[in-house]
Amino acid sequence: MTPEELSAYALGKPGAWADQPWEGDDVAKVGDKIFAFLGSAGVGVKLGTRAEADEWLAEFPGDASVMAYIGRHGWNTLSLDGAIPDEALREAVDTSYALVVAGLPRSQRPESSSSSSS
DSSP states (O other), X not given: OOHHHHHHHHHTSTTEEEEEEETTEEEEEETTEEXXXXXXXXXXXXXXXXXXXXXXXXXXXXXXXXXXXXXGGTEEEEEXXXXXXXXXXXXXHHHHHHHHHHHSOGGGSOTTGGGOOO
């Protein structure tokens, strides 16, 4: 999966929008919260609890790593050009999106986010 394909997938989610909160860092947000850090070599996503995110580290050693600063909260960086299949990358984006949407106030949640596993 290319960075452009992954970005298009993430930004295709209901209510998703692109932002660059720090110079050079492209992210996908829903409401006012980031659900994906969109890099040229990988994607940063929330995969649940730290224990759940650690399952990705065990399954894809070398292609999944704990994100700096926010990794303790279940965020990992996943390589786009390694052993992680495209479907698993899409699943990771779906998981991160769903977790972030669930944490938004109801008034900020996209109308069709409950059926967002496209």
